[in-house]
């Protein structure tokens with residue numbers, strides 16, 4: 573049954589009594605910060621994605637910061653990434669004092685265009701930070717060949733990509749094994765698995781994993797769980813500059829419940845996405861997300877491209893007037909005031925772009941994607957009737973106000 577007046581939000585997290593009950597556990601034991609629930613969540617998460625090690629942190633931005641430190645990114649280094657991502661991707665590079673070097677995207681997948689990487693590699697390039705944007709895997713096979721050739725580590729921003737898969741040496745593997753040196757996940761409510769806030773790093777390297785564990789807890793040599801259980805007095809030391817990037821046990825207890833639901837959440841999203849694709853084929857000029865044959869998205873967001881002559885804001889407003897929330901396509905960091913000239917590069921020279929502010933000819937596909945794509949509502953409890961309403965609001969928006977330009 574469809575209620576024509578019901579507002580359709582962009583996403584609604586899948587949370588109920590199970591998560592509420594799980595949160596009671598740590599609260600009633602009194603161990604509420606990083607402890608046994610975090611350790612269990614890490615084990616279960618590692619097993620789920622097929623990683624050797626998983627290290628929980630306070631959010632994905634913290635995870636990205638630690639991942640870049642772990643591969644040795646330092647002040648004045650360059651890290652190759654995309655501008656067309658949530659701003660946290662590029663911010664994490666700047667936390668290390670390094671310079672984000674933006675390459676343009678492939679317009680079909682909205683992910684890093686591997687053909688543009690080699691021309692921006694310099695002797696200061698320290699890493700490649702690639703993004704699986706809105707859950708669509710980027711071309712890791714091609715990116716890793718380039719990385720190997722230049723001896724560069726890969727960090728994967730997998731914030732949105734839990735449960736997404738790629739074909740890797742003829743086998744489907746989940747994002748996060750990882751296929752680079754480290755992969756970083758987010759548990760913000762806009763993602764598929766939420767703990768309120770939260771993040772996870774995965775790696776195959778035990779030594780990297782142990783460094784992450786010290787960094788996230790103030791650089792302390794002994795975890796407080798160990799000190800707590802010891803029958804001998806232990807004096808900890810602080811051999812390195814650390815951070816407070818801990819996840820709490822309350823969050824981890826919720827995350828463990830969410831992990832159990834994940835297969836069902838992903839299947840539902842894939843079913844809804846397939847139904848969108850079929851329905852959108854009837855709206856001329858609208859391009860649904862393109863899934864390469866080596867990728868399976870989790871459809872964290874459903875990002876479609878409007879006809880080129882459409883006014884994005886007018887379409888979105890028309891849909892909002894019809895009770896349907898949308899969001900503008902993924903942002904471009906280089907167009908934000910926080911990314912003034914000098915803090916980023918598009919490969920011309922470090923920190924220099926000779927284009928007008930907010931416009932870069934070398935990042936034109938990124939800008940075009942920001943201006944011509946929108947995200948449609950997609951959530952677990954969405955009904956087919958909801959979906960029909962979204963599609964009809966989009967059709968009206970595209971044929972009406974959206975043509976106002």
Ligand SMILES: *Cc1c(COP(=O)(O)O)cnc(C)c1O
Pocket residue numbers: 631632633634657658660661703705706729731732757758759760770771
């Ligand atoms: C959400 C997101 C982040 C940031 O995740 P937080 O957990 O909110 O820090 C980073 N990168 C991408 C691509 C994201 O979508």
